Amino acid sequence: QKEVEQDPGPLSVPEGAIVSLNCTYSNSAFQYFMWYRQYSRKGPELLMYTYSSGNKEDGRFTAQVDKSSKYISLFIRDSQPSDSATYLCAMNVRDNYGQNFVFGPGTRLSVLP
């Protein structure tokens, strides 16, 4: 079993839909959770990060973390064609060097106009 699992997609939704992207993990030492958006042939762009369980909202994006279930989600409201990208979840333990940063394999999202 991989340390971080993510629905591979691809996921296609109509414009305006609510999108739910999910990751599960097995290592209970993970304490910090990130979501990245990666457009084709570009570098991953940090979208949201959270250091605690619960919800964090930023505009149309909401990150949700449930450490007891080892489950994180990213919700996109009122999805737009410009949201079409691959979304990577990432997580880290409490260390300063950052060498234990782990990524999910990514979910490719297409938002159709």
Added chain:
Amino acid sequence: DAGITQSPRHKVTETGTPVTLRCHQTENHRYMYWYRQDPGHGLRLIHYSYGVKDTDKGEVSDGYSVSRSKTEDFLLTLESATSSQTSVYFCALKRGDGYYEQYFGPGTRLTVT
């Protein structure tokens, strides 16, 4: 934008030749990373640095070396390129102790023929 640039952005080279990729940052951060991204494997850590002349190996370091003689530059060298090193290479940085998210550069697309 964490002020990261990578050069070259694209390179085609022949098997057996040495190749050096450069990552440059403008914000004087201590921690820098080199990843490779491949279909089916996601992002994997090659090497990382926690200061000038301080580097260590990541998950997939065989065939790669790094150097950091200045805070702003982190170099990745493929000592003798092989076709299995055809990949997209990303540099990343972390803002410092107490921060756990990483910021990525635009990537270098390397093809070894």
